[in-house]
Amino acid sequence: MSIFIDENICNGCKGLPEARCERICPGNLCYRKENTKAEIRDQSACWTCACCVKECPVQAIELRLPFQVCSNGASLKARLKRDKTIWTIWNADGHQEEFVIQAKCLKGD
Amino acid sequence: MGITHIDTDILIIGGGAAGCFAAVEIHKKSPDCKVVIMEKAHIDRSGCLAMGLNAINAYLNPGQTPESYVSYVEREFEGIVRKDLAYSIAQGLNEVVKDVEEMGLPIEKNEDGTYKKRGKRSIRIFGERLKPILAGAVKKTSTQILNRVVATNFVYNGKRVIGAFGYGVRNSMFYVIRAKAVIVATGGASGIYKPHNAGEARHLMWYCPWNVGTGYAMGIRIGAEMTSFENRFIALRVKDVHAPTGTIAVGVRSKQINARGEDYLERYYKHLGGNKCLTQHRLLATIEETKAGRGPCYLDTTTLNEADEKRLKEDFLNMNPQIILLWASKGMNPRMSPVEIQGTEPFIVGGHCQAGYWINKERKTTIEGLYAAGEVAGGAPKKYVSGSWVEARIAAKTAIDEICGISLEEIDDAAIQKERTRVLAPLMKKSGISPLQVRERLQKIMDEYAGGISMNYALHEERLLEARRLLKYLKDRVKDITAADNYHLVEALECIDRIDVARVVVEHLIYRKETRWPCYQARLDYPEKDDSRWLTFVNSIYYPETDEIKMAERPLYQ
Numbered sequence: 001m002s003i004f005i006d007e008n009i010c011n012g013c014k015g016l017p018e019a020r021c022e023r024i025c026p027g028n029l030c031y032r033k034e035n036t037k038a039e040i041r042d043q044s045a046c047w048t049c050a051c052c053v054k055e056c057p058v059q060a061i062e063l064r065l066p067f068q069v070c071s072n073g074a075s076l077k078a079r080l081k082r083d084k085t086i087w088t089i090w091n092a093d094g095h096q097e098e099f100v101i102q103a104k105c106l107k108g109d
Numbered sequence: 110m111g112i113t114h115i116d117t118d119i120l121i122i123g124g125g126a127a128g129c130f131a132a133v134e135i136h137k138k139s140p141d142c143k144v145v146i147m148e149k150a151h152i153d154r155s156g157c158l159a160m161g162l163n164a165i166n167a168y169l170n171p172g173q174t175p176e177s178y179v180s181y182v183e184r185e186f187e188g189i190v191r192k193d194l195a196y197s198i199a200q201g202l203n204e205v206v207k208d209v210e211e212m213g214l215p216i217e218k219n220e221d222g223t224y225k226k227r228g229k230r231s232i233r234i235f236g237e238r239l240k241p242i243l244a245g246a247v248k249k250t251s252t253q254i255l256n257r258v259v260a261t262n263f264v265y266n267g268k269r270v271i272g273a274f275g276y277g278v279r280n281s282m283f284y285v286i287r288a289k290a291v292i293v294a295t296g297g298a299s300g301i302y303k304p305h306n307a308g309e310a311r312h313l314m315w316y317c318p319w320n321v322g323t324g325y326a327m328g329i330r331i332g333a334e335m336t337s338f339e340n341r342f343i344a345l346r347v348k349d350v351h352a353p354t355g356t357i358a359v360g361v362r363s364k365q366i367n368a369r370g371e372d373y374l375e376r377y378y379k380h381l382g383g384n385k386c387l388t389q390h391r392l393l394a395t396i397e398e399t400k401a402g403r404g405p406c407y408l409d410t411t412t413l414n415e416a417d418e419k420r421l422k423e424d425f426l427n428m429n430p431q432i433i434l435l436w437a438s439k440g441m442n443p444r445m446s447p448v449e450i451q452g453t454e455p456f457i458v459g460g461h462c463q464a465g466y467w468i469n470k471e472r473k474t475t476i477e478g479l480y481a482a483g484e485v486a487g488g489a490p491k492k493y494v495s496g497s498w499v500e501a502r503i504a505a506k507t508a509i510d511e512i513c514g515i516s517l518e519e520i521d522d523a524a525i526q527k528e529r530t531r532v533l534a535p536l537m538k539k540s541g542i543s544p545l546q547v548r549e550r551l552q553k554i555m556d557e558y559a560g561g562i563s564m565n566y567a568l569h570e571e572r573l574l575e576a577r578r579l580l581k582y583l584k585d586r587v588k589d590i591t592a593a594d595n596y597h598l599v600e601a602l603e604c605i606d607r608i609d610v611a612r613v614v615v616e617h618l619i620y621r622k623e624t625r626w627p628c629y630q631a632r633l634d635y636p637e638k639d640d641s642r643w644l645t646f647v648n649s650i651y652y653p654e655t656d657e658i659k660m661a662e663r664p665l666y667q
Contacts, residue, residue, distance in 0.1 A: 001309070018279075026150040026159045027312075027319050028257070028278060028596060041596065044309045047318050050430050051154040054237075065434045066310035069349045074437035076430055085237050087426050091437040101423050103238040104213045 001064050002046035003053065004075070005030075009060035010037045021052035021061060054078045054085070082106060112525070113282045116517055117145040117253070119508050120273055120288035122260045123295035123324060124148035125156035126494045127483025129243040130205070131292050131501035136250035139509045144252045145286060147275050149319065149599075151256045152244040156296050157317040157484075158494070162236035163356060163428040165216075167495045168202055170226045175199035178230065182491050185387050187625055188644055189337070190463065191488030193470050193667050198492050201499035206232075209498065212246045214239060228359045237427045239494075258284055259599055260323055261532050263291065264520055265331040269477035271518040273327075274528045276602075278595045283529045285520060289512040290478055292504050293466070294497075297342075297458030297484045298322025298610050300548065300603075303556035303563070305454050306349060313431065315344045315351040315453045319603075322457060324485040325465070326606035329613055329651045334467040334475040336487040336648045336663070338610075339617035339630045341455040342462040343566060345392040348405070348449040352432035354391075356424045357408045357448060361417045365391060366447065367403040392452050393627040396565055407447035418444050452628065454562045457614060459483070460497060462629065463490040464614075467648055467663070472504035478515075480504040488646070535592035535601040542589050544600035551608055554579045559615050560631075569633040573619045580612050613649055616658045620647050 005021075012032055013019040019038045021030035030052055033039045038060070040046065053061045053076070062075040072092035079086040083106050087099040119135055121128045124146045135144050148155060169178060178199040183190050210216055215235040217225045224232045247254065257279045264272035270291050275284035299316040312318040329335060345354050357363045364384060367373050377394040378386035386394075395406045413421065421443060425432045436442055459465035465487025466474045474481050481487075482504040483497035492500065535544075555561055558576035560568040587605050592598040623639040624631045646663040 002313070024151055024154050026155045026317065028150065028599065045312050045318070047159070047312050047314070048431050049154075049160045051159055055154075063430060063434065065350070065431060065438060066306075066308075066313060068308060068310050069306065069313065070435060070438040072438045072440070074434050076434055076437070080238075085426075087430075087433075089433060089437050091440060093440040097437075099423060099426055101237065101426060102215045102235045104242060105210070105215050106213070 118143040124152035127497040127501040128294035134505040163424040194489040198496040205498035270479040289515040290508040295324030296320030302454040303552035321603040322610035326609040348451040350431035352429040410443035471507040538591040541591040547604040
């Protein structure tokens, strides 16, 4: 598994013609099932690029590594602000890390 | 399934680094020029920059000159490089980086406001959002963006390219686009060889798995001259997650060590300056150490301090979050344990290596009306993202100059129907072979007979001839591919494009009878580099009427 979409958090981007993850996925993997919740059609086709993770406004999607690469679960989420990206990492041992990284110069925006 | 007709002045195929920059450039130079970008995914996050980028590795820091950049590239590529192209790239590097900074890209700076030097030709950027920043600049222009439209073929009248065909994966529309000039700016090719990771992790690969060489394949199919497809790229990367090693080796100066903790580059390449050896030597030495039973090999990150570690993690989040997950999963940090490294499967690219269209200095291909920039433009390795922007600028200028006096040409209705039938054929079949089967067959042939990862990348005549034979059979089977929906249809079209690229790769590998580049192109039957015979470009042209690939040599100096 490369991404996990929490269906309790996902609101399917109701009202938009496509879910945001569906709109952005470079591999055309995310889609909206029966117009309600987002799903990934093929986990083995995921590049783990985290584009959907970044795009989701309610942080319903987390990035994980496929089990064959690492058998201990860790996961990661991102929140995009206008000029920075905030990353939260859940380590396998339970502790959490946060990174706030500049992502855009707003000059001229 | 309807047909959408669009007329434009300039059509850009591929909305990546080069494609976006070209659109912005055309708008700047010629605001009334109509531009269309045809993009397979969504230009906000597509192609190899989708994950982001943490450094620009083609930049002239103080002390570097266009001449020093060209000699560096020439040295790295054992003398085979189009110096005219590399020089024209070098001249524009710093200017394009400044332009992208103006668009909003954060770049690490010194207190005096100059860019902080990361390496001789490298600066550190905070490029998690590089792609949306480039796309944002395009959206400020009048460019018409066609997201989720897969390019399928050029419209070619036997004399010039007069447009392109595409298929809309969301709206099931067949696109017929007429243009006075077409700039091909698509990505290189992944998935030609069996990937290092299999099964559920098959797409956990270095290069974007949806860059399948379509831009190459479209050119091959109309007989455009291609160069250096034998110059494959094999990246030395963090094992399994393929995070860039340069982030560690250049960013925080870690050394390559074997399982015994020895600095093996120093041992193999003392005569070349040890750790200062060529990129492909770092890979070769790692493979040799592993063969000799001294692996796994690592980048020694245990010498880092806490600040270095934080910096390293930030850099990786900006470009490759997978490695952060790897560290988090194993409950360890890079200071506790060195980072294991390994070679990837081979890729066909023009940004790190030099496979691509044979072009002139103005970025014209050998076909009238068709220009190339970025990953698909051959002969200029190590251009990376910034070099792709320079090429986009040059191609844009040439295209603007050359469309004067050119008018749109009529497209024969039979040609439209023929291509539409070809593209939609997999949807029309009820039974046959799946794109998955074709892809796995292709990757197995290439891995086992054309020097894939399981063969330690080694090549020789007999196996290559077998690859040629098997690929021909495989090509004959593509008429039987079936697809149930648009998603699988794209996979089917990708398989067809990959096979066309793979056949050219094999012909190039057969032709160069020497070992020019360790690992990238290493022949067991011709193990030496032979400057007296092979200081030349190996080029090819495909003849669709006879399904033949004819080889040609071109001199180094153009």
